[in-house]
Amino acid sequence: MGRKVTVATCSLNQWALDFDGNVLRILKSIEIAKASGAKYRLGPELEICGYGCADHFYESDTLLHCFQVLKQLLESPVTQDIICDVGMPVMHHNVRYNCRVLFLNKKILLIRPKMLLANHGNNREFRWFSAWSQHIEEYFLPRMIQDVTGQVTVPFGDAVLSTKDTCIGSEICAELWNSNCPFHGGIYLFANQKGCDGDRLYYDGCSMIAINGDIVAQGKQFSLDDVEVITATLDLEDVRSYRGERCHPHMVRIKVDFSLSDCKDIFLPTHQLVEWVFHSPEEEIRCSSLHSSRSEAGFLLPLSGGVDSSSSACIVYSMCVQVCQAVRDGNAQVLEDVQRLVCDASYRPEEPREMCGRLFTTCYMASENSSEDTRNRAKELAAQIGSNHLNINIDMAVKGMLGIFSMVMGKWPKFRVNGGSSRENLALQNVQARVRMILAYLFAQLCLWAQGKPGGLLVLGSANVDESLTGYFTKYDCSSADINPIGGVSKMDLKRFLQYCAEHFRLTALKSVLAAPPTAELEPLTEGQVSQTDEADMGMTYSELSVIGRLRKISKCGAYSMFCKLIHSWRETCSPSQVAAKVKHFFKMYSVNRHKMTTVTPSYHAESYGPDDNRFDLRPFLYNTRWSWQFRCIDHEILWLTGQRNVLTSHQNCGSI
Numbered sequence: 001m002g003r004k005v006t007v008a009t010c011s012l013n014q015w016a017l018d019f020d021g022n023v024l025r026i027l028k029s030i031e032i033a034k035a036s037g038a039k040y041r042l043g044p045e046l047e048i049c050g051y052g053c054a055d056h057f058y059e060s061d062t063l064l065h066c067f068q069v070l071k072q073l074l075e076s077p078v079t080q081d082i083i084c085d086v087g088m089p090v091m092h093h094n095v096r097y098n099c100r101v102l103f104l105n106k107k108i109l110l111i112r113p114k115m116l117l118a119n120h121g122n123n124r125e126f127r128w129f130s131a132w133s134q135h136i137e138e139y140f141l142p143r144m145i146q147d148v149t150g151q152v153t154v155p156f157g158d159a160v161l162s163t164k165d166t167c168i169g170s171e172i173c174a175e176l177w178n179s180n181c182p183f184h185g186g187i188y189l190f191a192n193q194k195g196c197d198g199d200r201l202y203y204d205g206c207s208m209i210a211i212n213g214d215i216v217a218q219g220k221q222f223s224l225d226d227v228e229v230i231t232a233t234l235d236l237e238d239v240r241s242y243r244g245e246r247c248h249p250h251m252v253r254i255k256v257d258f259s260l261s262d263c264k265d266i267f268l269p270t271h272q273l274v275e276w277v278f279h280s281p282e283e284e285i286r287c288s289s290l291h292s293s294r295s296e297a298g299f300l301l302p303l304s305g306g307v308d309s310s311s312s313a314c315i316v317y318s319m320c321v322q323v324c325q326a327v328r329d330g331n332a333q334v335l336e337d338v339q340r341l342v343c344d345a346s347y348r349p350e351e352p353r354e355m356c357g358r359l360f361t362t363c364y365m366a367s368e369n370s371s372e373d374t375r376n377r378a379k380e381l382a383a384q385i386g387s388n389h390l391n392i393n394i395d396m397a398v399k400g401m402l403g404i405f406s407m408v409m410g411k412w413p414k415f416r417v418n419g420g421s422s423r424e425n426l427a428l429q430n431v432q433a434r435v436r437m438i439l440a441y442l443f444a445q446l447c448l449w450a451q452g453k454p455g456g457l458l459v460l461g462s463a464n465v466d467e468s469l470t471g472y473f474t475k476y477d478c479s480s481a482d483i484n485p486i487g488g489v490s491k492m493d494l495k496r497f498l499q500y501c502a503e504h505f506r507l508t509a510l511k512s513v514l515a516a517p518p519t520a521e522l523e524p525l526t527e528g529q530v531s532q533t534d535e536a537d538m539g540m541t542y543s544e545l546s547v548i549g550r551l552r553k554i555s556k557c558g559a560y561s562m563f564c565k566l567i568h569s570w571r572e573t574c575s576p577s578q579v580a581a582k583v584k585h586f587f588k589m590y591s592v593n594r595h596k597m598t599t600v601t602p603s604y605h606a607e608s609y610g611p612d613d614n615r616f617d618l619r620p621f622l623y624n625t626r627w628s629w630q631f632r633c634i635d636h637e638i639l640w641l642t643g644q645r646n647v648l649t650s651h652q653n654c655g656s657i
Helices: 019-035 051-058 060-075 143-149 236-244 281-288 307-328 332-342 352-359 372-385 395-409 422-450 465-470 491-504 509-515 534-538 542-553 559-569 576-598 628-653
Strands: 004-012 040-042 083-092 095-104 107-113 136-140 153-157 160-162 187-190 192-195 208-211 214-218 227-235 253-255 299-302 360-366 388-393
Touching: 004 019, 004 187, 004 208, 019 040, 019 060, 019 227, 051 060, 060 083, 060 095, 060 143, 083 107, 083 136, 107 143, 208 227, 214 227, 227 236, 281 307, 281 491, 299 307, 299 422, 307 332, 307 352, 307 360, 307 372, 307 491, 307 509, 332 352, 352 360, 352 372, 360 372, 360 422, 372 388, 372 509, 388 422, 395 422, 465 491, 465 542, 465 576, 491 509, 491 542, 534 542, 542 559, 542 576, 559 576, 559 628, 576 628
Parallel strands: 004 040, 004 192, 040 083, 107 153, 160 253, 299 360, 360 388
Antiparallel strands: 004 227, 083 095, 095 107, 136 153, 187 208, 208 214
16 A cells, blocks of 8 residues: 555636636646646636636536536546546536536546535625535436546535545535534645636635645745646655544545555655745735736826825736746746737836836826825826826816806806805815716727827726725716725725835835825815815724724624724723714715715725625615614613713712711
8 A cells, every 4th residue: 555645736717607718727737736746636616617607607508618628628638547626516406516526537436516605705605506415316417428438427425535545535615614524634635716707806826735734835825827736745644643543424435446646655755844824914915906807908097196096006016026026937828918918929027117117007187176295296106116107187177067067057166165065065076086087087098099009908996995985985986997906905904005015115105105194185275285184074084994894894883883892992082972973973974875885996805894885795775874773772872871970970079977
């Protein structure tokens, strides 16, 4: 009996319904695994069709094409002499299951359906699949598969493969961290998708191999490689010794006439333990946001000189840094993608600033309400990252819009500081913001045309979580874009990210960005200086909003529970009445503006406090905004607390004889 086995797992950049691309990446991973001596290859969940097919799982075409890909895999000489473990949906007795399909040498060994479905947070697997119970049935194969394998039926259900030297079982996603999991100890292989497969989730790769709880191999996190395979050679005796002193439940075993080990492997070295590498939150923001955005010829970003747009700019610059490094490392796929973007088959990016100038256009959209400070901050940052920077004045367009209104209605609106009403003041701010959105798309579509270059640019947005949560943005303004790299991140986390970028990339312009008060600059200046600030407009600080956002989503607090928690955590800075006022103000803003989340620019899911209305934070968008019952409960507690304090004060003032 052999002792040593070489096994492989992988991270693949699969795309939903991209069957041509997906099968090529699967075959490439198997080829790499075999070249490393592996006898077993594990792939990501639902890798054949992509995990994010959503309601396309309902379509019979999706199931059909998955079996067509499986047929191609079975017939390929690449898949011979290695146990291949692939993921795909399978319909059994008119019920869809999320399955692993294990095959060897043109024979399907087992179809293993998922028994515990992920159905929380971003996952909705119960919508498309059913959970399997712990038993085995026979599955009748489609004729196209029968013609290849010579099999009519194969085992379908909860079983393990019993080879000549070991046993192979499957756990899919949620089954891995289930507290009742029977598979403790042994060699664990974890396969994960990488990149964005067409929705708001971004998979970080980072596949790994462990033995008896110790990590021996870790894949890269947020790698630009479409296919990454990691392998490890391990000693089965270590597993037998570990599991031998523990009781394990009986499993149905399917015998396989195949060995993962070689009887002459005594001198084969095994992999040693490795230290797990963790990314900081700032590194995750830097690495994760734009790798899978398939731009036609680059990006355009309205750059205001504030924290949010500067964060989006730094993410693009970071992407250029990583692309240049990948090209230096010999990544042919990344080089091909860049050459396609710039329409130059001879182009080879060497320096991030130069590449930024090729792919990235920033524009400062000034109005009569813009300050020289923000203009200079935007200009300085653009110069340091190398973007193609434009200065645009929007006053002519704004006056044209107001002129049309005045010609029809006979009145010209005024800002509040000039004697106008609140309605006039808000409308004048909104028209500036919406003109910027229109101009951003105009320049994205035509600025390359004006330079005699092909293609168009992807418009980037820069609205953070706090603004989305409170509705502190204009519906259909320049936060409306094709993709928002920072839409899942709070202002406080973005500030920490910019501090990281200032140090890591030596972008000194960010120091002044961080030091400046956040402002929309939509109201008139006072003696050339900004008079409007975001925090004053919102009625609370970004630091307070960060706490409130986490309580609302992560701690699942309504208005009353939030008040009950904050009177303790904010007791050093706020009285209970002040806490009540802030909580009421937040819920009023949140409910009045929640409708804006139905049109917000797509962003990747970054944090558990995210307010994404599409799939993660499902709430009404029309509310009774008075919250009368909830606010009365808060008022009742305030009265009780005030009464208790009065009693205490009275007792403290009493004398004794």
